[in-house]
Amino acid sequence: xxxxxxxxxxNSETDYWTNLPFIxxxxxxxxxxxxxxxxxxxxxKKSANCWSxxxxxxxxxxxxxxxxxxxxxxxxxxED
Numbered sequence: 001x002x003x004x005x006x007x008x009x010x011n012s013e014t015d016y017w018t019n020l021p022f023i024x025x026x027x028x029x030x031x032x033x034x035x036x037x038x039x040x041x042x043x044x045k046k047s048a049n050c051w052s053x054x055x056x057x058x059x060x061x062x063x064x065x066x067x068x069x070x071x072x073x074x075x076x077x078x079e080d
Contacts, residue, residue, distance in 0.1 A: 001019065001021075001023065001072055002069065002071040003017070003019065003023075003071060003074060004016075004074070005018060005035065005074050005076060006073065007032075007056060008077055008078060009048040009049070009077075009078050009079055010048070010049050010079060011047040012047040014040075016036065024061070024074065026058055026059065026060065027058060028058045029056070032044075032076075041053050044078055051079050051080050056077060057077045058076055062075075
C-alpha cells in the first residue's frame with residue numbers, strides 16, 4: 001500500500017514515500033534498515049539527540065486520501 005513515512009526526532013521531521021505490504025500498529029518497532037538507504041538514515045541521525053539508527057517506534061497511523069487514492073501516513077519516532 002502507498003505509504004508516507006514521517007521520521008521524527010526532537011529537532012526535525014523527514015518525509016519519505018514507499019509501498020509497504022503491511023500496516024504496522026501504534027507502538028510497534030520498525031526496522032528502518034529495511035526501508036531506508038544508509039545515506040537517508042545518516043541524515044535522520046544528524047537531527048537526533050540520541051538514536052542508534054536501527055529501529056523507530058510507530059507513534060501514529062493515519063489513513064488519508066489524495067486526489068486519486070487512499071494512503072497510509074506513519075509517524076515514526078527516531079530517538080532512543
